[in-house]
Amino acid sequence: MALSGALSDVQNDESSQRTFGTDVENQAADTYLQNTTVQNFAWQNISVTVKDRKTKESKALLDGISGIVRAGEICALIGPSGCGKTTLLNVLAHRDTVPGAKVGGATLVNGVSQSREDFSRISSYVEQEDILIGSLTVRETMSFAARLSDSSGLSKTDRINRIDALLDAFGLRNQQHTLIGTPIRKGISGGQKRRVSVASQLITGPKLLFLDEPTSGLDSAASWEVVSFIKNIAKQNNLIVIASIHQPSSSTFHLFDKTLLLSGGQSYYFGPVPELSLFFESMGYPVPVHFNSAEFVLELMNTDFARNRETTKQLDAMQSTWASSAMSRSISAEIDDVIKRPLDGFMRKTAKGARRAGFSTITTALIHRSFIKSYRDVVAYGIRVAMYMGLAVMMGTVWLRLGSDQEDIQPFINAIFFGSAFMSFMAVAYVPAFLEDRATFIKERQNGLYGAVPFVVSNFIIGLPYLFLIAILFSVVAYWLSGFEPTVEAFFTWIMWxxxxxxxxxxxxVLVSSCFPVFVVALALTAFANGLWMSVGGFLVPPKILNVFWYYGFSYIDYQRWVFQGMMVNQFQHQTYSCGSGCNCMYQTELADQCRIAGTGILDQYGYKTGLAGTWVGILIGIIAGYRLLGWLALVFFRK
Known part of the structure; x- marks a missing residue:
């Protein structure tokens, strides 16, 4: 009962959250919501059609699906693979379905249709895959979920009490300080991850919970355990839970109150689980004794093997029987009654911003979470630091103690190119860490917690100190070993670049991975872009002779170009080099009569001028801002 009280507090506290608009409107909405619950959730004549690629004809993925679930009930969507379970679940949860699909029908909360934004404030969705940050502990995962969803200014004590209640209810108290687990570090079990995924959504106080294959990858015992926990939570707190289930065991299946049976995008049964067997028996398909009823009807409904006309007729007859059955008519009448007598004004008075914390609160929580991940997860920055230090030692010992003779000029230039270009190229190691962060963001955005701006800002801020540390560590080793300009000012200017x-x-x-969130694709495109920047950056082909297409089309937006010429000026603007015996100078400068080469003459060969460092820094900052802005736009428009 501790959990019941805690979750009731979560839902009641939504009414007192900070909102926008006038104080009178907000207070009215808050007072109304305190006494309001989701009594029912119905869907009527849901259809999803797409255009067939081959025939160009419309193809129905879902056709006229209806149902209703009441507070405290849990409903299972079952059916053979490809029957439309996940598509229906996405429609019910107000999520995107198949690209280009046309969606028809209505979803109703207490008899009233809701916008996607309003609906996201009262619902949560648990993905089939456990999208959890592996370097966080169970308690930390719950804590950050609470912080990101809570804008009511709760005290730390109240938040801890809610987390403790959920940990106890889901049997996770003994694992609260255990890491979720990463590919490198072992964590909790698969069943425990499922429970954490559900619990971290319940901490946000939803009134509807959607679960996509919550028992996927679990054995029958773990499946029963997870669904049993969910059932108890739903009963205690009047939650509505709808889950897609694939081949549930008999014990797990009978934990559900209702089930919707799909096949080929059509409904074949919706009603109480215990009556499923009786309904099919009335059609002449009795479930064998000691046989799993769910498994029996799934085999019966499997259209993948309906190759003959007789089997197709059999399925059509069963669908017709259901459509004309008293139970089906009763469901339709029940939905019609809910529509005729809605809970007037529900969610229409909901103040904007409910279940969403303020920008500063969210950003601070995201930075804190990213900080914990960054120092625990070696994939994020640990491996990169090791790689960069190895590169520093290699560079420093290959270009060891370059001198002031003219034969050292080209090695210096080579070292500058190598240090700048390959340091940026090795940033591809950040791809997997960002993709994990992006997946977490997509999940939390779809659950209505925050938008792209806090994510982009926090991701940018948390990277700065680590990148600055990498720049210092690399420079301390490589700069002095190689013998670059031995002054403090030049050293810190090198670090800046x-x-x-x-x-x-x-x-x-960040930009490439936001646009193409597939590891291999993001890695390949980022490597390709860095190869392009190396080609037009001014080292391999001097800017003076670079093809005009590449120079004007790409060189100006090449950040490596500005870094390279900044480092070149930093190294050569105050240096002179000996022409050696015979005074045969490689570069003709004003110091030729002294048998020396002025560093500015080397810069002239590349067309680089001194005194423009501030301008180049401004251009680099603009390029960085442009990348981040485009990355933000990609996250805004690419919803998955």
Whole structure:
């Protein structure tokens, strides 16, 4: 009962959350919602059609699906593979379905249709895959879920009490300080991850909970355990739970109150689980003794093997029987009654911003969470630090103690290119860490917790100190071993350029990975972009002779170009080099009569001028801002 009280507090506290609009409107909405619950959730004549790629004809993925679930009930969507379970679940949860699909029908909360934004404030969705941050503990996962969803200014004590109640209810108290688990570090079990996924959504106080294959990958015992926990939570707190289930065991299946049987996008049964067997027996398909009723009807409904006309006729007859049955008519009448007598004004008075914390609160929580992940998860920055330090030692020992003779000029230039270009190229190691962060963001955005701006801002801020640390560590080793300009000012100027180089490279990773959230694709495209920047950056082909297409089309937006020429000026603007014996100078400068080469003459060969460092820094900052802005736009428009 501790959990019941805690979750009731979550739902009641929604009414007192900080909102926008006038105080009078907000207070009225708050007072109304305190006494309001979701009494029922119905869907009527849901249809989803797409255009067949081959025939160009319309193809129905779902056709006239209806049902109703009341507070405290849990409903299972079952059916053979490809029957439309996930599609229906996405429609019911107000999520995107198949691209280009046309969706018809209505979803009703207490008899009233809701906008996607309003609906997201009272519902949560648990993905089939456990999208959890592996480097967080169970308690930390719950804590951050509470912080991201709570804008009511709850005290730390109240938040802890709610988390404790859920940990106890889901049997996770003993694992509260255990990591979720990463590919490198072992964590909790699969069943425990499922429970954490559900519990972290319940902490947000939803009134409707959608679960996509909550028992996927679990054995029958773990499946029963997870569904049993969910059932108890629903009963205690009057939640409505709808879950798609694939081949449930008999014990797990009978935990559900209702079930919707789908096949080929059509409904074949909707009603209480115990009456499923009786209904099919009335059609002449009795469930064998000691046989799992769910497994029996799934085999019966499987259209993948309906190759003959007789089997197709059999399925058509069963669908017709259901459509004309008293139970089906009763469901339709029940939905019609809910529509005729809605809970007037429900959610229409909901104040904007409910279940969403303020920008600063969300951003602070995201930065805190990212900080914990960054120092625990070696994939995020640990491996990169090790790689960069290895690169620093290699560079420093290959270009060891370069001198002031003219034969050292080209090695210096080579070292500058290598240090800047390959440091940015190795930013591809950030791709997997960002993709994990992006997946978490997509899940939390779809559950109505926050938008793209806090995510982009927090992701940018948390990377800065690590990238600055990498720039310093690399420079301390490589700069002095190689024998670059031995002054404090030149050293820290080098660090500045390297830091901007790393920030730009990581921003490129964010942009590409936001547009193409597939590891191999993001990795390949980021590597390709870095190869392009190397080609037009001014080292391999000097800017003076670079093809005009590449120069004007790409060189100006190439961050490596500005870093390279900044480092070149930093190294050569105050240096002179000996022409050696015979005074045969490689570069003709004003110091030729002294048998020396002025560093500015080397810069002239590349067309680089001194005194423009501030301008170049501004251009780099603009490129970084452009990458981040485009990354934000990609996250806004690419919803998945």
């Amino acid at each position: 390297l830091f901007l180089d790393l920030v730009a490279a990581e921003s490129l990773v």
